[in-house]
Amino acid sequence: MINAAGPYGAKIASMVGIEIPLKPRKGEIMVTAPQKKVLNYPLMSATYIAAKYDPEIAKAGTGFAVEQVENGNILIGSTREFVDFDSSSTIKSIQSISKGIEKTLPGLGKLKIIRDFAGFRPYTPDGLPFIGEHKKVKGFFFACGHEGDGITLCAITGRIVSEMIDGIEPEFDMQNFNPARFDNQGDK
Ligand SMILES: Cc1cc2nc3c(=O)[nH]c(=O)nc-3n(C[C@H](O)[C@H](O)[C@H](O)COP(=O)(O)OP(=O)(O)OC[C@H]3O[C@@H](n4cnc5c(N)ncnc54)[C@H](O)[C@@H]3O)c2cc1C
Structure with a gap:
């Protein structure tokens, strides 16, 4: 069994x-x-990336990530917040994202916003995902906890987990991703 439930991985x-x-x-x-x-x-x-590892930076300001998709819509993000699974759009976040982007790209200061939405990144305290079999439950593998990098890392994660299941030693040292690494440490 593979736990690939992303932000629901703990459940x-x-x-x-x-x-x-x-x-x-x-x-x-x-x-x-x-x-x-x-x-x-x-x-x-850079603030957007740094906020991944430092909750204080995430609190102080969001940084930004912006891209234009094929049909011309511009996606402007994004906050990093701990609010359980509350996916509401908030004025505070919209203001914070807008301020960040306008400072760097003033050309984007006047746009038609048609939508705002939220997703949930699977956060872990050390910023690393849980990958591999858990020592407590034989046959129960983890492939979750990639925070803001799960799309980028999905192919390599899939390859490594499938190798582990087949009993093939991955070519990388997987110790840092051990799903049991926080055992007996409480919720850090
Ligand atoms: C705003 C934002 C921007 C992001 N930008 C990037 C980016 O630029 N690059 C990048 O690499 N990543 C980015 N990410 C992060 C990326 O989205 C996640 O890391 C990635 O989606 C995690 O993949 P996953 O398959 O582990 O989990 P998910 O994609 O969340 O998939 C988990 C799946 O499990 C299912 N599930 C949950 N519970 C159950 C259950 N009980 N039974 C059956 N199914 C269940 C869910 O329905 C879901 O389909 C971003 C995330 C957000 C929120």
């Missing part, structure tokens, strides 16, 4: 008696109406 683990400190970390994103091409590449501020 699934608890069904087999395993506690892991994984929790949902909300990210809110605004979407504009389609418009002519202005961004050739996705753009992220």
Whole structure:
């Protein structure tokens, strides 16, 4: 059995008696109406990445990640918040994201926002996912906890977990991703 339930990973683990400190970390994103091409590449501020590891930075300001999709909509994000599974759009987040982006890309200061939505990143206290079999329950594998990098890391995670299930030693040292690494440490 593979626990690949993302932000719900702790709930699934608890069904087999395993506690892991994984929790949902909300990210809110605004979407504009389609418009002519202005961004050739996705753009992220360093603060956005740093906020992944430092909750104080996440609290102080969100940083930004922005990209324009094929049909012209611009996606502007994103917050990092611990609010359980509350996916509401909030004025506070919209203001904070808007301020961050306008400072760096003033050209985006006047846009038609058509939508705002939120998703949940699977957060772990050390920023690393849980990958592999848990020593307490034979045959129960973890593949969750990738926070804001789960899309990027899905292919390699799938390969490694399938190798582990087949009894093949992965080519990487997987100790840091051990799903039992927080056992007996409480919810850090
Ligand atoms: C705003 C935002 C921006 C992001 N930007 C990026 C980015 O630029 N690059 C990147 O790599 N990642 C990004 N991420 C992170 C990425 O979305 C996650 O890391 C990734 O989705 C985690 O993948 P997953 O398969 O582990 O979990 P999920 O994609 O959450 O999938 C878990 C699945 O499990 C299912 N599930 C849960 N409970 C049960 C159950 N009881 N029974 C059956 N099924 C169940 C859910 O329905 C869901 O389909 C972003 C996330 C957010 C919120």
